[in-house]
Amino acid sequence: MIGLNNNELKMLQSLPLNIKVGKSILRIKEFTSYYGIDGVYVSFSGGKDSSVLLDIVCKFCVLYGYKKVYVAFSDTGLEFPELKQFVGNYVKYLSLKHKIDVILDKVRPNMSFKQVVSKYGYPVISKKVSRSLHDLQNPTSKNVNIRNLYLTGITSTGRECKSRKLAKKYYPLINADFRIHNRCCDKMKKEPLHKYEKDTNRKPIIGMLAEEGEERKKAYMQHGCINWKRESCNPLGFWKEQDVLQYIWENKIPVASVYGQLIIIDGKFKFTGEQRTGCIFCMYGCHLEKGEDRRFIRLSKTHPQLYNYCINGGEYDEEGKWVPSNKGLGLGHVLDQINVDYKEVK
Known part of the structure; x- marks a missing residue:
């Protein structure tokens, strides 16, 4: 399944x-x-996709006579507390259910989110936009061509590449009083897992869906379920979110309590709580959310202490850039600049 087209x-x-x-x-x-x-x-985040993936890997082990499987959980400190508690319980549940040893290893980043944001910048809009804004905020003689690409959509060879052009509505963020970068996921999740892979010489089985974004879709269409070059397996790549939810429903798979209950509305599966359980402090995509379903509005209701830590605090450093402080991450100031309403619901 390598070199797939859209059809x-x-x-x-x-x-x-x-x-x-x-x-x-x-x-x-x-x-x-x-x-x-x-x-x-198995790279296990504790979310719904990786919970389904791990159950399927355990089924595979039983089917082919394997008595154990290794699992790595990246404990970033950015997870919902319910998710972190769920990880250990789910591993024990699967061990009993499938009668195999599900061996859990936990890895941790060398930097906290506060340190990453202070040094590199806040994650806003999307990974691609954040990277573009970082380069535009930090012009050097070495990034002239890439900066020109972001602003014009024209490569150094004169080829048009509109997908890399930064939307003009984000231009004001070039001069924002806070740093912007996409390094957060690398530092908090990817680097600890890469170190784990190097230390153990194990290769990852991951659970990412092609439908979740253009970059993931492009990667899946290029490599299929197995990327032999990067030595990773993504066996759920061609699944859709409704497949994941149907699998949970039909197989009675437990999920973290933060998701709430799985119900059916108009023939579609949906959780009554969080629909996704990424990093609590991440701002990617929050500018697209509307109404009471906005993530920080929900957080103010469900986890008020975490909400206060996210939104409040912040201070200017010696370079005049807004960074987290001892009182909080200062996301409120950043969200104001990208016109996201995060006001606490009383």
Whole structure:
């Protein structure tokens, strides 16, 4: 399944769930047959997608006679507290359910979110926009061409590349009084897991859906479920979110309590609580949210102490840049600049 086009991906995404499960298990088998069960691990965030992935990997182990599987959880400190508690309980649950050893390893970043944001910058709008804004905020002789690409959509060779052009509505953020960068995910999640891979010589099995964004879709269409160059397996890549929720429903898979209850509305599965459980402090995409469903509005209701820590605090450093302080992360000031309403609901 390498070099897929849009129609081929849509065909895979339209398959019934039982066929998708079977295909995913075959991809896990192919990957594990090459590296061995001791040479792979499941990257487990505690979210719904990785919970389904880990259950399927356990089913694979039972089916092919493996007695153990390694799991790595990146404990960033940015997770919902309910999610962090769920991780250990779910691993124990699967061990009993499938009668195999689900061996949990926890990895931690070398920097806190506060330190990352202070040094590199706040994550706003999207990873791509944040990276663009970082370069535009920090002009050097070495990034002239890439800055010109962001502003004009024209490469150094004169080729038009509109997808890399920064929307003019984000131009004011170039001169914002706070740093902007996309390094947060690298520092908090990817680097600790890369170190784990180097230390253990294990290769990751991850649970990312192609439908979650253009970059993930592009990567899946290029490599399929197994990226042999990067030595990683993404057996759920052709699944859709409704498949994940249907699997949870049909297999009675427990999920973190922060999701609430899984219900069916107008023929679609939906959680009554959080729909996604990424990093609590992340601002990617929050400018697109509307009404009472906005993440920081929800956070003010469900986790008021975390909300206060996120929104309040902040101070100017010696370079005149807004950074977190001892009183909080200062996200309120940043959200004001990107016109996101985060006001606490009383």
